[in-house]
Amino acid sequence: MSAVAADSMRRLPKRRGSGFFGNVAVRAVISLAVFIAFWEIASRLKWPWIGQAPAPSVVLDAWIPLLTDKGYWYSWVQSSRRVLSGFIAAMIIGIPLGLAMATSRIFNDITFPVFEILRPIPPLAWVPAAIIFWPTQELSIGFVIFLGAIYTIMLNVIGGARSIDIRFFQAARSMGSSNWDIFRRIILPGVLPSIIVGCEVGIGITWNVVVAAEMISGGGGAIQSRAGGGLGFFIWNTYIGGSYPLIVVGMISIGVAGWISSAIIRRLGIAVTPWLRLR
Amino acid sequence: MSDVAGEARSLREGIKAGEIQVSSVFKGYGEAAFRTEVVKDCSFTIERNKLTVMIGPSGCGKSTLIRLLAGFEQPDSGSIQLNGTPVSGPARDRLVLFQESALFPWMTTWDNILYGPRARGEVTRETIDMAEFLLQKVGLRDFRKKYPTQLSGGMQRRAELARAMINNPAVMILDEPFRGLDAMTKVLMWEYYAALFEETRRTNFFVTTDIDEAIFLADRLLIMSNIPTQVRSVLEIDLPRPRTQLDLVENDRANEIKMQALSILHEEAMKSFSRGSKAAADFVEAYSRRVSKV
Numbered sequence: 001m002s003a004v005a006a007d008s009m010r011r012l013p014k015r016r017g018s019g020f021f022g023n024v025a026v027r028a029v030i031s032l033a034v035f036i037a038f039w040e041i042a043s044r045l046k047w048p049w050i051g052q053a054p055a056p057s058v059v060l061d062a063w064i065p066l067l068t069d070k071g072y073w074y075s076w077v078q079s080s081r082r083v084l085s086g087f088i089a090a091m092i093i094g095i096p097l098g099l100a101m102a103t104s105r106i107f108n109d110i111t112f113p114v115f116e117i118l119r120p121i122p123p124l125a126w127v128p129a130a131i132i133f134w135p136t137q138e139l140s141i142g143f144v145i146f147l148g149a150i151y152t153i154m155l156n157v158i159g160g161a162r163s164i165d166i167r168f169f170q171a172a173r174s175m176g177s178s179n180w181d182i183f184r185r186i187i188l189p190g191v192l193p194s195i196i197v198g199c200e201v202g203i204g205i206t207w208n209v210v211v212a213a214e215m216i217s218g219g220g221g222a223i224q225s226r227a228g229g230g231l232g233f234f235i236w237n238t239y240i241g242g243s244y245p246l247i248v249v250g251m252i253s254i255g256v257a258g259w260i261s262s263a264i265i266r267r268l269g270i271a272v273t274p275w276l277r278l279r
Numbered sequence: 280m281s282d283v284a285g286e287a288r289s290l291r292e293g294i295k296a297g298e299i300q301v302s303s304v305f306k307g308y309g310e311a312a313f314r315t316e317v318v319k320d321c322s323f324t325i326e327r328n329k330l331t332v333m334i335g336p337s338g339c340g341k342s343t344l345i346r347l348l349a350g351f352e353q354p355d356s357g358s359i360q361l362n363g364t365p366v367s368g369p370a371r372d373r374l375v376l377f378q379e380s381a382l383f384p385w386m387t388t389w390d391n392i393l394y395g396p397r398a399r400g401e402v403t404r405e406t407i408d409m410a411e412f413l414l415q416k417v418g419l420r421d422f423r424k425k426y427p428t429q430l431s432g433g434m435q436r437r438a439e440l441a442r443a444m445i446n447n448p449a450v451m452i453l454d455e456p457f458r459g460l461d462a463m464t465k466v467l468m469w470e471y472y473a474a475l476f477e478e479t480r481r482t483n484f485f486v487t488t489d490i491d492e493a494i495f496l497a498d499r500l501l502i503m504s505n506i507p508t509q510v511r512s513v514l515e516i517d518l519p520r521p522r523t524q525l526d527l528v529e530n531d532r533a534n535e536i537k538m539q540a541l542s543i544l545h546e547e548a549m550k551s552f553s554r555g556s557k558a559a560a561d562f563v564e565a566y567s568r569r570v571s572k573v
Contacts, residue, residue: 175398189385
């Protein structure tokens with residue numbers, strides 16, 4: 001085998017095809033470039049519908065000054081903190097609850113009806129109640145975000161735990177495992193891939209509801225900048241102010257934030273489930 | 280190498296082979312009019328230090344019997360006794376090797392093998408040495424850090440054998456363990472498994488639907504009836520060990536046993552055929568073709 005061939009063999013896993021277009025990063029850049037170019041042209045030519053939106057170049061013009069604006073970055077920090085705390089609360093409560101529902105028949109029968117009634121209520125519908133329930137604005141916002149993530153996490157945990165092969169339990173039991181041992185060494189690792197999927201989808205939903213949640217705040221804790229108060233609030237505020245390019249900046253910011261969060265969870269997920277990686 | 284010999288000796292000495300007595304066991308599923316008797320007045324013995332093979336038409340209730348032997352389920356009536364003590368639930372003295380792999384996918388080969396000792400809090404220097412010895416015995420020393428999905432089908436079965444053997448079960452129960460392996464791997468596994476059995480002479484109970492596999496491995500062959508299952512016939516397979524695949528073709532005694540077994544199986548399969556079972560129809564077709572070839 002020639003050195004060149006050996007080299008290309010070594011690089012195989014990173015490439016999904018051959019040549020320039022086989023590179024994943026290249027494909028991603030092409031995808032974004034085509035999307036932005038289409039948007040720019042359509043916007044400038046005032047095509048129906050999409051012509052109403054500010055062109056990418058206009059959005060970029062509005063965005064660049066913000067990059068040095070403390071308030072804008074503070075919005076990032078604030079939204080991330082809210083999403084993270086709501087999401088972590090959803091994990092802390094959702095994962096054990098889901099496991100309990102999957103492993104205990106009695107617990108499941110008692111909690112399932114309530115769960116099923118609460119689940120279809122959209123987080124948005126909870127906004128007024130959340131304002132009344134919780135003493136501070138931050139808690140109200142965190143609660144709505146928490147609701148956005150918890151059902152998805154729980155459903156995945158329950159489904160994951162129930163789909164563990166019954167033979168694993170039989171084998172473990174035969175070899176002398178106690179209940180605790182089975183929980184720790186069979187159920188937990190068995191359900192881990194589903195927990196990760198639940199979290200990945202769940203954190204996406206928390207960014208979905210962050211706009212609604214931050215409307216509660218009316219900018220809560222905004223520092224002296226029209227860009228403070230959280231990314232969701234930022235969108236709402238710029239809409240009130242009638243600055244369309246800034247609305248798009250807010251939207252893209254949330255999109256990027258969601259993408260980064262999901263990517264982090266995906267990475268963490270791959271790190272803690274090595275047996276799925278090495279097929 | 281004296282260390283290895285020592286391990287082999289301690290493996291043999293550690294074995295307390297058991298004998299299972301199944302007496303008029305009944306087991307059915309469903310309620311009232313929908314009730315199906317799967318096991319009906321079934322009695323047999325899994326003799327000590329012998330490799331007992333059970334063969335029967337598919338869907339005849341063999342897997343139900345295994346669940347009863349393992350203690351995953353209880354018989355409706357009748358008794359199952361290990362060395363005279365009734366079986367009341369799953370325990371390390373009766374370990375099952377399931378159809379297809381039941382290795383824990385999230386554990387490496389090494390962790391899978393040590394599962395039982397860890398579960399019972401029995402990890403000592405000797406257990407670690409034994410695990411090391413078994414790992415070598417099943418030829419997976421270079422695969423100790425691999426996950427089950429990284430092993431081939433044959434390797435997975437061998438890892439599972441090691442995972443069971445480290446617990447020193449009084450009886451090993453194998454439920455069609457080599458099903459799904461390709462023909463070549465299957466024969467290699469027969470040879471490997473038979474040699475392992477001869478070395479340790481642990482009581483083994485092996486369930487299969489493959490007549491060649493049955494004759495290659497068995498000391499005693501239990502031929503089961505159609506559902507509800509009972510023992511139709513017991514054949515002593517007095518072929519010398521070690522056996523080779525060639526023996527199965529050339530040895531007159533082997534062929535005689537095969538003919539005898541097939542005629543009983545054929546009769547039983549016809550019964551389930553008349554019940555309209557697709558599985559049974561396949562079985563009849565496959566075996567009548569084989570009978571005519573012999």
